Amino acid sequence: MDGIIDVGGGPEQVPLRASDAERERVAGVLQQAFAEGRLDLDRFQERLDALWRAGTRDDLAALSRDLTPPPGAEPAPMELRAGHNARVRKEGRWPVPRRIRAVAEKDGRIHLDFTQADCRHQEVFVDATCVSNGPITLVVPRSWAVHTDAVALRGHGKVTNDTTPPTDPAAPVLRLAGVADRGRIKIRHPRK
Known part of the structure; x- marks a missing residue:
């Protein structure tokens, strides 16, 4: 199972490390949100800085969670x-x-x-x-x-x-x- 390691006492959830491709995908979400005016310049720069320091997938998800539309929804123009x-x-x-x-x-x-x-x-x-x-x-x-x-x-x-x-x-x-x-x-x- 992806992201789960059995250490004898039951499965333990281990945060998975973020890849460069995943960082680039989140960077695209941040750029799109900035272009659409959903992030101002300061918040955009703050999240970009945090993006390259992010170590895990959870860290990346926290940076774009409030910017990602639900599946099937199109972002506002x-x-x-x-x-x-x-x-x-x-x-x-x-x-x-x-x-x-x-x-x-x-x-x-x-x-x-x-x-x-x-x-x-x-x-x-x-x-x-x-x-x-x-x-x-x-x-x-x-x-x-x-x-x-x-x-x-x-x-x-x-x-x-x-x-x-x-x-x-x-x-x-x-x-x-x-x-x-x-x-x-x-x-x-x-x-x-």
């Missing part, structure tokens, strides 16, 4: 909101969640750059809403496929997809849905 001339940017190295909800309104701007991001999903779903001149810009690697047919246009809303189809059928797919109501959604590749 990352929420990004920019209003009244605010600017929200995600760029550089960041963990991409499976679902993102982005709302730009009243001249607020959202810029999501997936070029250097860590994406472990075959499909990424972005629910984008831009209202009252609030633009949303998505920058995707040339290897990604982009689908924008689930965006509703209202008023002078506009969706511009300047990406080219990937040559690799196994490339990640960004699926965009939402509403452009007097706002603009632009998808492009990185500038050279």
Whole structure:
């Protein structure tokens, strides 16, 4: 039996040592929680430090127990909101969640750059809403496929997809849905 040693007086539960692969798996859970705003920067860093000191599987489980959704449940989407001339940017190295909800309104701007991001999903779903001149810009690697047919246009809303189809059928797919109501959604590749 895994984790149980018979020492003559009945089975005794011995904590199993954590492997590097298990540490990396928990690190992914922590990064996802940070990206979704379920951990602030201080708590994220605190748990990452504890992660590499963790000796047993129980130690690792304690670091992510309150962050792991029940089996079959999908984690809440990352929420990004920019209003009244605010600017929200995600760029550089960041963990991409499976679902993102982005709302730009009243001249607020959202810029999501997936070029250097860590994406472990075959499909990424972005629910984008831009209202009252609030633009949303998505920058995707040339290897990604982009689908924008689930965006509703209202008023002078506009969706511009300047990406080219990937040559690799196994490339990640960004699926965009939402509403452009007097706002603009632009998808492009990185500038050279």
